[in-house]
Amino acid sequence: MHLQSGETLGEKGNSVNFDFDEIIDRNNTNAAARDGFRGYLFDGDDFAMPCEDHEVVAMWVADMAFASAPAAIDAMRERIDHPVFGYTAVFDDQLFDAYRDWCVEHYDWKPERDHFLTSPGVVPALYDLVEHILQPDEKVLTLTPAYGHFKNACDHHGIELVTSGLVADAAGWYSIDFDDLEAKLADPKMRLFFLCHPHNPTGRVWTDDELRQMGELCLANGVIVVSDEIHCDLLRHGVSHTPMAKLFPDSDQIITAMSSSKTFNLAGLGSAIVLIPDENIRNVWQDRNSPLINPVSMAAVAGCFRNGEEWRNQLRTYLDANFAYVKDVLSTQLPDAVFQIPESTYLAWIDLSHYFDADINLTRFFAEHGGVLLEGGDMFIADADGCIRVNLACPRATLTDGLNRIIAAVPSRTSSLA
Secondary structure: OOEOOOOOOOOOOOOOOEOOOOOOOOOOOOOHHHHOHHHHHHOOOOOOOOOOHHHOEEOOOOOOOOOOOHHHHHHHHHHHOOOOOOOOEOOOOHHHHHHHHHHHHHHOOOOOHHHEEEEOOHHHHHHHHHHHHOOOOOEEEEEEOOOHHHHHHHHHOOOEEEEEEOEEOOOOOEEOOHHHHHHHHOOOOEEEEEEEOOOOOOOOOOOHHHHHHHHHHHHHOOOEEEEEOOOOOOEOOOOOOOOHHHHOOOOOOEEEEEOOHHHHOOHHHOOEEEEOOOHHHHHHHHHHOOOEOOHHHHHHHHHHHHHOHHHHHHHHHHHHHHHHHHHHHHHHHOOOOEEOOOOEOOEEEEEOOOOOOOOOOHHHHHHHHHOEEOEEHHHOOOOOOOEEEEEOOOOHHHHHHHHHHHHHHOOOOOOOOO
């Protein structure tokens, strides 16, 4: 547990201030953010940057630069005290009970035990569900810009991904084009809808009305919904999340994927929860997927759902401040940038199209000219020209450095960040 300078850990039940300002060196830890960026972002290209690789500011991959939640670390230590790590699966109700209680407390929603399955991650689950549900000539629909693995999961199985572009207003607020969505859902070959809720990369938390309208259109057209809700616990203060499945309790055609990995910085532990109400799809999953789970991961996930709430709340406060800081800096230093503080996630989606031609690779540009790693719009399937996604889940000093580098690299700009 990382405390603020001068503070000590009190007795159980006493409040503790967690230190999100601590800078933790992740170099040489096989972290994708630090050691794997050239392969993932640049296909291994060894081009020159204005700094050494270990000096870049990594603000791209969606994990946090913070120490993971103490609730996870404590639970893992307790599990490691039992020195046998053999084949493990979810045979009892401990993990489900912790997850169910979390859902009841935060969403007033009680998932069913019979629907509860695990996966090594939400991304593997997407790949599996495409394979399990679709025939070769059927299609998947999603809203764009979108998380790149929605397309990768379809491409891997030779399935066509159809997109419905979100509409952004002048302030950067994204909404759904329901006429376009309805027309594309009416395609008799359309079989699956990938919903990202909250949305990555824009950070929208879809309202209950929006969720109902999307769900009703999908169900009326016989389209199964896979709702990726991995960012649902990373809300701005004052914002609430409704699982889509909660609004359709009588339907078995809405699959929900959640994970503690984003919320508590556990992505490397490889664990996600998939709720499959449809018995036929669930049977296919169970026939084709291994039920095995990493025992240390299982302990960490349950520990976070039971004891991670105070850490999460303080994390949200810190992220709220980081977003407010970015909003303030951009308004003065890049006044033509379009940026809306997202309702969820720790990812800033910034439209820099005023400053760049549509065809420029912004990922490569900011690495070459600023020594900062971020993800350009070309990585988000469609409807993202001129945009960048920047990870703000980092100490303020790191954020300030990264934002300085981004601003200094932008063309047609003469002022500098103080």
